[in-house]
Amino acid sequence: MAATSPLLAQQAEKFDQAMIAKIRDEGMNRSKVMETAFYLTDVCGPRLANSEGLQRANQWTKDQLTKWGLVNANVEPWGDFGRGWDVQKSYVAMTKPYYHAMIGAPKAWTPGTNGPVKKQIVYVKAANEADLEKYKGQLRDKIVVTEVTAPPKTGFEPDAKRYTDEDLKKMADATAAPSVRPAMTDDALAAYRARAALRLKMADFFLSEGAVAVLSNPRGGSDGTFFTSNGAPYAADAKPVLPEIETAPEDQLRLIRLAEAGIPVEVEMETQTKFQTQDLKGYNVVAEIPGTDKKLKSEIVMLGGHLDSWHAATGATDNAAGSAVMMEAVRILKALNVKPKRTIRIALWGEEEEGLHGSKNYVKNHFGDAVKPLPDHEKLAGYYNLDNGTGKIRGIYLQGNEAVRPIFTAWLQPFADLGASTVTPRNTGGTDHLSFDAVGLPGFQFIQDGLDYGTRTHHTNMDTYERLQPDDLKQASVIVASFVYNTAMRDQKLPRKPINIVKPAQ
Amino acid sequence: MAATSPLLAQQAEKFDQAMIAKIRDEGMNRSKVMETAFYLTDVCGPRLANSEGLQRANQWTKDQLTKWGLVNANVEPWGDFGRGWDVQKSYVAMTKPYYHAMIGAPKAWTPGTNGPVKKQIVYVKAANEADLEKYKGQLRDKIVVTEVTAPPKTGFEPDAKRYTDEDLKKMADATAAPSVRPAMTDDALAAYRARAALRLKMADFFLSEGAVAVLSNPRGGSDGTFFTSNGAPYAADAKPVLPEIETAPEDQLRLIRLAEAGIPVEVEMETQTKFQTQDLKGYNVVAEIPGTDKKLKSEIVMLGGHLDSWHAATGATDNAAGSAVMMEAVRILKALNVKPKRTIRIALWGEEEEGLHGSKNYVKNHFGDAVKPLPDHEKLAGYYNLDNGTGKIRGIYLQGNEAVRPIFTAWLQPFADLGASTVTPRNTGGTDHLSFDAVGLPGFQFIQDGLDYGTRTHHTNMDTYERLQPDDLKQASVIVASFVYNTAMRDQKLPRKPINIVKPAQ
Numbered sequence A, B: 001m002a003a004t005s006p007l008l009a010q011q012a013e014k015f016d017q018a019m020i021a022k023i024r025d026e027g028m029n030r031s032k033v034m035e036t037a038f039y040l041t042d043v044c045g046p047r048l049a050n051s052e053g054l055q056r057a058n059q060w061t062k063d064q065l066t067k068w069g070l071v072n073a074n075v076e077p078w079g080d081f082g083r084g085w086d087v088q089k090s091y092v093a094m095t096k097p098y099y100h101a102m103i104g105a106p107k108a109w110t111p112g113t114n115g116p117v118k119k120q121i122v123y124v125k126a127a128n129e130a131d132l133e134k135y136k137g138q139l140r141d142k143i144v145v146t147e148v149t150a151p152p153k154t155g156f157e158p159d160a161k162r163y164t165d166e167d168l169k170k171m172a173d174a175t176a177a178p179s180v181r182p183a184m185t186d187d188a189l190a191a192y193r194a195r196a197a198l199r200l201k202m203a204d205f206f207l208s209e210g211a212v213a214v215l216s217n218p219r220g221g222s223d224g225t226f227f228t229s230n231g232a233p234y235a236a237d238a239k240p241v242l243p244e245i246e247t248a249p250e251d252q253l254r255l256i257r258l259a260e261a262g263i264p265v266e267v268e269m270e271t272q273t274k275f276q277t278q279d280l281k282g283y284n285v286v287a288e289i290p291g292t293d294k295k296l297k298s299e300i301v302m303l304g305g306h307l308d309s310w311h312a313a314t315g316a317t318d319n320a321a322g323s324a325v326m327m328e329a330v331r332i333l334k335a336l337n338v339k340p341k342r343t344i345r346i347a348l349w350g351e352e353e354e355g356l357h358g359s360k361n362y363v364k365n366h367f368g369d370a371v372k373p374l375p376d377h378e379k380l381a382g383y384y385n386l387d388n389g390t391g392k393i394r395g396i397y398l399q400g401n402e403a404v405r406p407i408f409t410a411w412l413q414p415f416a417d418l419g420a421s422t423v424t425p426r427n428t429g430g431t432d433h434l435s436f437d438a439v440g441l442p443g444f445q446f447i448q449d450g451l452d453y454g455t456r457t458h459h460t461n462m463d464t465y466e467r468l469q470p471d472d473l474k475q476a477s478v479i480v481a482s483f484v485y486n487t488a489m490r491d492q493k494l495p496r497k498p499i500n501i502v503k504p505a506q
Helices: A006-012 A017-029 A033-043 A052-067 A129-135 A165-173 A186-208 A249-260 A316-335 A357-367 A375-379 A402-418 A433-437 A453-457 A470-489 B006-012 B017-029 B033-043 B052-067 B129-135 B165-173 B186-208 B249-260 B316-335 B357-367 B375-379 B402-418 B433-437 B453-457 B470-489
Strands: A071-080 A084-096 A104-106 A117-124 A143-148 A213-217 A244-247 A266-276 A281-289 A300-306 A343-349 A380-385 A393-397 A422-424 A443-448 B071-080 B084-096 B104-106 B117-124 B143-148 B213-217 B244-247 B266-276 B281-289 B300-306 B343-349 B380-385 B393-397 B422-424 B443-448
Touching (some): A017 A316, A017 A402, A033 A052, A033 A316, A033 B249, A052 A084, A052 A316, A084 A104, A084 B084, A117 A129, A117 A249, A143 A249, A213 A249, A213 A266, A244 A249, A300 A316, A300 A357, A300 A470, A316 A343, A343 A357, A343 A470, A357 A433, A375 A380, A380 A470, A433 A443, A443 A470, B017 B316, B033 B470, B052 B084, B052 B316, B052 B343, B071 B357, B084 B104, B084 B249, B117 B129, B117 B213, B117 B249, B143 B249, B165 B393, B244 B249, B281 B316, B281 B357, B300 B316, B300 B470, B316 B453, B316 B470, B357 B375, B375 B380, B380 B470, B393 B402, B393 B470, B443 B470
Parallel strands (some): A143 A213, A300 A343, A380 A443, A393 A422, B213 B244, B380 B443, B393 B422
Antiparallel strands (some): A281 A343, A393 A443, B084 B266, B104 B244, B281 B343, B393 B443
């Protein structure tokens, strides 16, 4: 725990209140965050890792940041990722016992069907490898339908919630900083591994048995909403898989119920997907507002969020929202013509969804690691991330770094009336600030209202522009711009915690 | 108001409590209501008026009722309806600025596109006929996209709710019986008529301007759920319209935002629909458990619900639920081998969605009207209807008939522990009991928990088997079976109210 009392520290932490007021005025009254979000979502489209949509977004954000007056804008390769992939056609319908057009999307990095196919289905329900035996010889020339393990539930609970005062108090009062991911029990871990292994076995089995395609719904959803699953083989040397469509659970369950009742079911489908193997590299977009203080301009304040998304929607809350807020934050600062002491650098990360690749490799390339730091490792004053949906900022996670508590407490004070005043010692995980935290750099993610992120938008086909909350995004932009500006102007860089290499969950 | 006090009446109203206990045991412990619902929804499919799905359902229900031991099962024509129509293909996708498969379904009774078409869109936004002028000459060979007037809202409220004790008390305490439909104000009526007239003008305009097809979302929805609108031209001599797909609002709004930003949008679509004009008649399914009392067996107790549905889903809550409950009620009675004094007749109505056609015409054909009653008009002891979704029964609407209050109050008493004890003097409208009520026959609809009927299922593409609540349907089946049995065994037919011809809302 810090030795100073928060109150004393708050008094001691000076910052430019007049500039914060200007930032707030610009961000709340002349916001462009929704316009930016529109371009990222509707205009660029889905932004799967190394897809054409992500390429469009990389180019557009680079150009837009330059238009706003940032310099050194660059679409910067971070290293080798894997194949590009885009959907060119997606159609699936039940054609027997009667016609019904289904809701679905090809699973990322799956091949197309090579024209329309119309086949009987076989429902395969397997709890383990032995269960597959009974389908031997049954799958040739068939479309395989796998189990829906999370059927839709009636919505007695609202999709969207904000943190209550009680929720926030609990976070503020937390004394420990729990690990980024709660460790799995041995049993849960064994079950998880068994399921993953079974999925691979099933994919091989379907292919070797001569099935034509797979319809799956591994993660539920409801009302026309379905989740797109990760874990697809994007590697250039990935072994072949069957065409596979992830479907809305209602549509898939209808097929299953009919099949289980012994009623012949026929499905027609056509998917066309396009692989790109000319350029296997991944990219981040970066741009700067240069520092103006002779001594401090070589130091850097970073802000960022991942620009890539899943492919069945336009990745509005995951994470056009965070990207648009970060862009808006630097737009606000440029509109105010700030002269920061330190250099402010925005980074829009690529390939986050496949394992924080863009940020991890950027950190490795620019800052090195905790054991072998590069020269810029010492130069980073702080990194701020946004990637928990469209909800407004309610405070910030200290990420176990108690020394920043008085600073962040002071900086949040002008935003108490906007609902952002909670400082929690807790860690949060799952996104790009971890890449900094992992090598001993002060990287932070804000606390955001969850809204319908967990229920409706995160990794679903319904993560669209409609889900964005304009007022929340304006508020977040203002707070991020303020934190970034304060960090750029502070006498000292943000204090760091003892180096703490985050190990992946077992 | 009735002259007897409810308490005295309740004591006076005798019924066979032992049989009610048997009905409850059969219905709660050996229910087949979900199996029936599965056949009506998944197996028969969408059951649009005079569609192949409704024909399948008519045949299946007739056969099933016969298997259970009912007699005189018949698919009985009620008169002329209009064309049959079924969907044979439905595909729509945005193909520029990038590919995105859209969620949608052809509007009922629209023609197909005659193969795939791929065209630029024009967004047409018109508040009145004059606004259409500016699109003159702009629509040839284009796909027209019309306005989304109810954009999706974030779900801060749950989709599904049950009546609270307070809600029910309000219904019970109501003293007046409000008219079936609150009258529109003159202004609202004028606006409604203007909108309807504008829609017709727009359809003509799009056709005459040489547009290829229309994408519309007149009623909102969210998360992949959309509503199918009514008012389609099913008449055999309906004038031509363009192919039209109703879409998920998220998909349609993306097209609109892009078009409004001046970005060229191309849509590919293919719909194939099949008209049937050989048989323009509409049908109801009827079947009987014959009465056994010499004097009373010529009298009839009826129970029913409409079997038809809209076409974009399987009409699970509207109204496979009510149909399955009514079928289950007679199955329970047959399983108990009851010997009712009066004849019990189930009716599954056709073409309710287009204006209660099946029940209205059945009543006309069998009972006549209030002015010229047919001989059976005097024979009907009562009619019970179910058509407000999958929610359990919470009580019954007296439909302004105070004389039945003490009877229904007594009959509900064994089901207080199942949440059904409210008797409200209120009218309820919108479904087939009105056809009886309109000619002075005692027709009733039960009070049902709303659940997600208004938000998710009623007339949507998501009115599927998943939405059915097994426990609610079991409870409803038991209560309906009891009311029907009690009505069949009672010394007198249900009392009638003074004849009250329901006028359509102005």
